[in-house]
Amino acid sequence: MSDQFQGIEPMVYQSQINVPYSWWAGDTATRFFVTLRDEKKITATKCGDCGKVLLPPRKICPRCFTENMEWVKVSDEGTVLSFAVARRPFAAIPADKKVPVIWGLIQLDGADTALLHYLDGLRPEDVSIGMRVTAVYSEARKGTIRDISHFKPVK
Numbered sequence: 271m272s273d274q275f276q277g278i279e280p281m282v283y284q285s286q287i288n289v290p291y292s293w294w295a296g297d298t299a300t301r302f303f304v305t306l307r308d309e310k311k312i313t314a315t316k317c318g319d320c321g322k323v324l325l326p327p328r329k330i331c332p333r334c335f336t337e338n339m340e341w342v343k344v345s346d347e348g349t350v351l352s353f354a355v356a357r358r359p360f361a362a363i364p365a366d367k368k369v370p371v372i373w374g375l376i377q378l379d380g381a382d383t384a385l386l387h388y389l390d391g392l393r394p395e396d397v398s399i400g401m402r403v404t405a406v407y408s409e410a411r412k413g414t415i416r417d418i419s420h421f422k423p424v425k
């Protein structure tokens with residue numbers, strides 16, 4: 271290699287890759303999203319062997335490896351187990367969200383696992399682990415997790 275490029279600062283280009291794709295959501299996710307969209311209900315699967323209620327719902331219990339699952343409705347209300355705050359914009363933040371954006375791990379009443387979702391209607395400094403929150407549904411529901419717009423504090 272020629273010496274003429276030694277000591278020259280490497281050039282860095284900024285670009286973006288857009289990769290549209292589609293996939294089948296599967297029976298379990300389809301039922302969860304259709305129920306959320308059409309009935310405004312949050313549903314989970316309960317293992318018939320160990321009794322754990324899984325949200326997001328799972329077709330097979332990851333502890334027992336059984337398909338012995340039944341559908342149950344869980345509460346719209348739950349507890350914040352953990353949270354994170356984004357104070358600067360980045361690609362994972364949807365266009366309709368403005369920073370600061372707060373994500374919470376929320377364990378809904380009746381579930382044994384937590385759901386990751388947005389917390390809104392409060393300032394980052396007002397979020398705390400253990401606080402009670404409730405689901406706020408989107409006006410126009412499309413069969414996605416954003417049919418729950420966000421979770422807000424229970425007053």
Ligand SMILES: [Zn+2]
Nearest residue numbers: 317320331334
């Ligand atoms: Zn189980």
